Amino acid sequence: MIIKIPEEYEDSINTILSITPEAYLVGGYIRDALIGIDNKDADIDIAVNGKYIDSIKEAFEKKKYTVNIDGLKFGVITVYLQDGSNVDIAEFRNESYDSSSRKPNVKQSDNIYDDVSRRDFTITAMAYNLKTKELVDLFNGQRDIKNKIIRAVGNPDERFNEDPLRILRGIRLASKLNFEIEQKTLESMGRNAKKLEKVSGERIRDELIKGLEANPKRFFELLEKSGVLYTLIEELEGAKDLKHDNRHGHYGENLIEHIIDVLD
Numbered sequence: 001m002i003i004k005i006p007e008e009y010e011d012s013i014n015t016i017l018s019i020t021p022e023a024y025l026v027g028g029y030i031r032d033a034l035i036g037i038d039n040k041d042a043d044i045d046i047a048v049n050g051k052y053i054d055s056i057k058e059a060f061e062k063k064k065y066t067v068n069i070d071g072l073k074f075g076v077i078t079v080y081l082q083d084g085s086n087v088d089i090a091e092f093r094n095e096s097y098d099s100s101s102r103k104p105n106v107k108q109s110d111n112i113y114d115d116v117s118r119r120d121f122t123i124t125a126m127a128y129n130l131k132t133k134e135l136v137d138l139f140n141g142q143r144d145i146k147n148k149i150i151r152a153v154g155n156p157d158e159r160f161n162e163d164p165l166r167i168l169r170g171i172r173l174a175s176k177l178n179f180e181i182e183q184k185t186l187e188s189m190g191r192n193a194k195k196l197e198k199v200s201g202e203r204i205r206d207e208l209i210k211g212l213e214a215n216p217k218r219f220f221e222l223l224e225k226s227g228v229l230y231t232l233i234e235e236l237e238g239a240k241d242l243k244h245d246n247r248h249g250h251y252g253e254n255l256i257e258h259i260i261d262v263l264d
Helices: 007-017 028-035 050-062 112-117 141-147 156-162 165-177 183-191 193-198 201-214 216-226 234-241 255-263
Strands: 023-026 044-048 066-068 076-080 086-091 093-096 105-108 127-129
Touching: 007 023, 007 044, 007 050, 007 086, 023 028, 023 112, 028 141, 044 050, 050 066, 050 076, 050 086, 093 112, 112 127, 156 165, 156 183, 165 183, 165 193, 165 201, 165 216, 183 193, 183 216, 201 216, 216 255, 234 255
Parallel strands: 044 086
Antiparallel strands: 023 044, 023 127, 066 076, 076 086, 093 105
16 A cells, blocks of 8 residues: 655655654544545654664754754654644654543554554544554544545544543544544444543633534534533533524524534
C-alpha cells in the first residue's frame, strides 16, 4: 500500500530513516488518506523507537532545521519546515490512566503495537511503515472506514473512562465525515457522558466549536441521540418533550428538533 505524502516532507522522512530502521506515519493523516480526503496542508505525525529520538534531533539540527524540544521530556520533538508545516516525532508509548485525571501516565515502548493500541477510535489506530510501505491495522480501521463506522478501540467504556473528551471527539468525527457511530460505542458515550464534568470547559468549548464548523445539524443530532447533549446543556432536556407548533412553516416536530433545525 502506498500512502502519498507531500514532497516537502521527503527530506524530513529520509532524515529520520537514516537514523532509525523503523518509523511510522500515525494519526489522522492515514485516516484521511484512506478516505480520500485531500489533507496536503496537514502536519505529519511520526512514531519511532524512543532510543533514537536524540539522534534524530541532532540530525535535523545539523541540517539547520528548527527543532522544538519543549516536549522532549515526554519523548516528543517538533521539526519546523520552511513552508511553515511541522513534523511531530514521538517515541512509541503506552499509556495508563487513574480515575481522577485525564492526564495519562506515559511509558516508553519499543514497538508500534503498543502505540496504536492506546488510541481512541479504530479509524485513527493505524500506522504506516515509512520504509516498507506496510500498514499496521490491528483493529480493522480500514474495514470501518469502508463501512463508514466510528468504533472505539477495544472496550468503549475503558476508552471513555481514560479520557471522556473522546466522547465529543468521536461525535465530531462522525458528523464531519458523515459516518455512523457503532451501537456499543454510541451507548457507551451516553453512559459515560457525566464524566465530561472532569474535563475543562475550554476543552469542551473547543470540541463544540469544531463540531459547529464541521456539520452543525449532524453534530447536535448525534449529541442528542447519544444523550450527551443534555449533560452538556441541561436546560435543553425539557425541550425534547415539548411538541412544536409547525403550522406556520416552522421546523421540527418537537422543540429540540426545531432548535437543531434552526441552528442548522
